[in-house]
Amino acid sequence: MPTPLVLSEVAKTFTMHLRGGLALPVVDAVSFAVAAGECAVLGGPSGAGKSSILKMVYGNYAADSGQIIVEHHGRLVDIAAAAPRTVLAVRRDTVGYVSQFLRAVPRVSALDIVAEPLVARGVAAHAAQERARALLDRLNLPERLWTLPPATFSGGEQQRVNIARGFITDHPVLLLDEPTASLDRANRAVVMALIAEKKAAGTALLGIFHDADVREAVADSVIDVTRFAPGRRAA
Amino acid sequence: MSEVTDEEPLLRVHGLSKFYGNRVGCQDVSFELWPGEVLAVVGESGSGKTTLLNGLSARLMPTSGSVSYRMRDGAWREVYRMSEAERRLLMRTDWGFVHQNPADGLRMTVSAGANVGERLMAVGERHYGNIRATATDWLGRVEIAADRLDDAPRAFSGGMRQRLQIARNLVTAPRFMFMDEPTGGLDVSVQARLLDLLRGLVREMGLAAIVVTHDLAVARLLSDRMVVMKDGRMVETGLTDRVLDDPHAPYTQLLVSSILQV
Numbered sequence: 001m002p003t004p005l006v007l008s009e010v011a012k013t014f015t016m017h018l019r020g021g022l023a024l025p026v027v028d029a030v031s032f033a034v035a036a037g038e039c040a041v042l043g044g045p046s047g048a049g050k051s052s053i054l055k056m057v058y059g060n061y062a063a064d065s066g067q068i069i070v071e072h073h074g075r076l077v078d079i080a081a082a083a084p085r086t087v088l089a090v091r092r093d094t095v096g097y098v099s100q101f102l103r104a105v106p107r108v109s110a111l112d113i114v115a116e117p118l119v120a121r122g123v124a125a126h127a128a129q130e131r132a133r134a135l136l137d138r139l140n141l142p143e144r145l146w147t148l149p150p151a152t153f154s155g156g157e158q159q160r161v162n163i164a165r166g167f168i169t170d171h172p173v174l175l176l177d178e179p180t181a182s183l184d185r186a187n188r189a190v191v192m193a194l195i196a197e198k199k200a201a202g203t204a205l206l207g208i209f210h211d212a213d214v215r216e217a218v219a220d221s222v223i224d225v226t227r228f229a230p231g232r233r234a235a
Numbered sequence: 236m237s238e239v240t241d242e243e244p245l246l247r248v249h250g251l252s253k254f255y256g257n258r259v260g261c262q263d264v265s266f267e268l269w270p271g272e273v274l275a276v277v278g279e280s281g282s283g284k285t286t287l288l289n290g291l292s293a294r295l296m297p298t299s300g301s302v303s304y305r306m307r308d309g310a311w312r313e314v315y316r317m318s319e320a321e322r323r324l325l326m327r328t329d330w331g332f333v334h335q336n337p338a339d340g341l342r343m344t345v346s347a348g349a350n351v352g353e354r355l356m357a358v359g360e361r362h363y364g365n366i367r368a369t370a371t372d373w374l375g376r377v378e379i380a381a382d383r384l385d386d387a388p389r390a391f392s393g394g395m396r397q398r399l400q401i402a403r404n405l406v407t408a409p410r411f412m413f414m415d416e417p418t419g420g421l422d423v424s425v426q427a428r429l430l431d432l433l434r435g436l437v438r439e440m441g442l443a444a445i446v447v448t449h450d451l452a453v454a455r456l457l458s459d460r461m462v463v464m465k466d467g468r469m470v471e472t473g474l475t476d477r478v479l480d481d482p483h484a485p486y487t488q489l490l491v492s493s494i495l496q497v
Binding site: 014015018055059060062084085087107 | 269272427428430431434456459460473474476477480481483484485488489492
């Protein structure tokens with residue numbers, strides 16, 4: 001079985017046209033792989049480009065060069081060069097993402113937000129909602145909140161909706177951007193258990209965890225992002 | 236490494252340009268739209284969005300370029316080479332057009348039911364009971380109470396008129412819909428309800444759509460892919476969240492940085 005996620009020589013520079021074309025190089029020559037059942041953690045100080053790497057893997061940021069290869073339905077797809085509709089197909093079935101902040105949709109209930117990725121893959125609405133209920137329950141989100149749109153939820157409540165939405169599918173690759181940042185100890189433990197289950201099921205996980213306890217508990221390897229700092233190669 | 240493309244596009248636009256005298260309406264626009272895909276066209280007033288929409292929807296003869304559509308039988312047809320009758324049939328059946336101002340897309344003096352029923356009659360439905368039942372069903376789907384079926388849309392609020400216009404368009408189960416600022420001029424709460432409704436219907440019916448909007452939040456909520464227009468040209472295109480979160484063109488960066496945060 002091929003490695004689910006391979007990055008090779010990926011580079012990213014932001015060009016700020018409103019600031020006279022100022023170039024802000026973020027990362028250069030990013031190369032690593034994440035195996036099935038492995039949880040790799042991106043390490044390094046704020047601003048080192050950890051989130052940018054995660055967003056490039058999800059196709060949310062464009063990579064300037066290099067390849068981001070995922071195995072999608074038995075074929076290899078390069079996210080860095082794929083057409084938008086291919087990226088959408090990869091997101092639906094192959095690469096999942098738990099973002100740091102929930103982007104709430106007006107009028108859509110927490111339950112439907114969590115169930116949506118399953119519905120998009122053709123699971124019947126009631127079965128998807130059943131799974132969503134089980135996950136929200138496990139993450140200790142009070143049941144009275146389930147039918148409400150999460151726009152007015154607290155940070156921790158929104159994050160748990162986000163986590164449930166990310167973990168509900170069985171995507172072979174799962175990206176985690178600080179999923180435990182605003183959670184209490186009990187809920188952090190739930191997330192660590194969910195991650196352990198994903199690993200046991202063969203999911204390749206790539207994450208950012210600022211919380212050292214969580215990082216130590218879940219990480220199989222730490223990728224030091226400072227080694228991809230632009231200009232290092234020339235030096 | 237191939238793209239995951241087992242099917243064909245629904246619409247192909249190639250080198251579309253429209254000049255008004257020597258002024259540019261839109262210039263050299265090319266893209267493809269796939270079944271079930273929602274494309275947002277964004278840009279400020281005067282950027283060529285409406286010219287492009289009218290050029291695509293057989294309402295405004297382009298100066299040059301082509302618009303091809305894959306018909307239900309699978310055959311590709313150039314929209315501007317069809318006869319007037321064929322084009323009108325296409326617009327009444329397989330296409331929909333939601334105007335910013337519902338009065339432009341509705342008949343304001345006949346009942347809501349007749350507005351929906353009229354498009355059904357255009358595709359050959361003659362049975363009064365069936366037409367009324369289908370119209371009632373559609374009003375329900377756009378959240379208009381059944382007891383308003385016999386009221387004329389001039390007695391409706393702006394949000395209801397817009398929902399009625401959507402029902403009128405969708406009743407023939409089109410595969411492709413044009414929307415021109417569908418939430419423009421509505422209160423934010425009414426806008427949220429309409430967006431939620433549109434999102435659901437588009438997904439449920441597998442509709443492909445082109446949505447013209449100047450509201451980037453609407454584009455993010457409704458569309459998969461985005462085209463940014465400036466001075467009649469496409470300055471950037473790509474996955475909607477990529478364009479909004481990592482804008483490349485100077486103009487897109489300006490647009491994104493101009494959004495007011497709430």
